[in-house]
Amino acid sequence: MSTTILQIDNVSRVFPGVRGGVPVRALEPTNLQVEQNDFITILGPSGCGKSTLLRIVAGLDRPTDGRVLLNGREIKGPGADRGMVFQSYTLFPWLTIAENIAYGLREKGVPKAQRQEIVASYTEKVGLRGFENHYPKQLSGGMQQRTAIARALANDPEILLLDEPFGALDNQTRGLMQELLLGIWERERKTVLFVTHDIEEAIFLASRVIVMSARPGRIKADIPVELPHPRHYTMKTTPEFSSLKAQLTEEIRVEAIQAEGVH
């Protein structure tokens, strides 16, 4: 039996018009239920409100209407129970890799010895052994995002929110990062909400793919992905994968065309 961990209830968002312009309707009333251990990828054309939805869940933005419940409690602001990885590199440049990963633990007041243990385990999991004392600037983009994932996970959040975390990486690195993240999810059974506009990425990672329509965004399709675990990158060439990809490509194409028409 699965339990609902996150419930998005009729959440909509309208941004006030800039300098007397017309208000922007970024998100139509949206409903979504996330079960424990779900890996949900949110797929949609640029500007459809994916980031807006994720930021509302993170508590960094407020919905104009509706509400978000985490384990039955309404979300009022950001907190350590929802870990977030941003598309831009947001490691703290004045902290070393190890200190970055330990940031949330320090804020929580976890004692030093325990902190070091947790940091060591996550540095290992994301493959950054030997870089503990480097500063973010000394690391490649992929390594920085791995650190950001470790930093979010070290807090042991109820749900992990990722906003196109691999968007700025090259294809090879991106593929490796997907496998790494999926490996962690398979082992630790986290609940994940992952925004992307890469169709292959969305299928490869997901247990459910949510397709959003062009602006104003709303959920257009909710497609379960029943590919077996553990998944290996070779899966991307199987017929099952290809047929899912064809289906999603069609869904997204319609939206992309519409999005262009809107602009």
Next chain:
Amino acid sequence: MPRPLEPVSQGTRVTLGISFFVLFVAAWAFATLGGFVSRTFLADPITMLQDGWLLLTRFGFLGDIGITVWRVVGGFILAAIIAVPLGIMMGAYKSFEAFVEPFVSFARYLPASAFVPLLILWAGIGEMQKLLVIFIGSVFQIILMVAVAVGNTRRDLVEAAYTLGSSDKGVVRRVLIPANAPEIAEILRLVLGWAWTYVIVAELIGSSSGIGHMIIDSQALLATGQMIFGIIIIGIIGLISDFLFKAVNRKLFPWRLA
């Protein structure tokens, strides 16, 4: 031809830097020793050095230098202790900014040197008055510049801190302050440079010691060599303090260079 933004080697940098000083002194020596400028108006480099040597050995000029340095550093540290926390508060909390920013912006343009006569009335001609001139000249500048730096902190870093469980205070303490520490150090370095100009003005009027006092005394004697020596000493001290500040910043904020 050098390319734009192309770096030069450390050796070339030092050589070029020193050669400007050499050129400068050479031009000065040429103008004075060559008899193109009257000695009454401008002493030549050799006379300047002789006068300087006399000042140091016979007239206790080292004591003047010490007291001037003390005044600058004292007034500046007082200003920094008050201004840096206020600047951080102002940058972090917008309602506080709205409250004090207009006044501070106004106060920043009050010329510190014009306060000298007033401060003499209030605080006499003692040390307090000298410190206050430096203080008034520095404090508003530091507040505003620190507030701007803190206000421009990357929003995504602040948001990341919140999602990692930081409280509002935690964000100030563990993001806003460390993120801007190098910038604040840089602001202090800059304002310390300005503080030197205020101290000399404070010492030109109603003072019985300090580099500025020596300069005004020398004017009465038409001792341009001494005056120039005093001015050059200020330049040298400024150069040294700048150098120290930079070295300390490099040590304190290695991540900046990483």
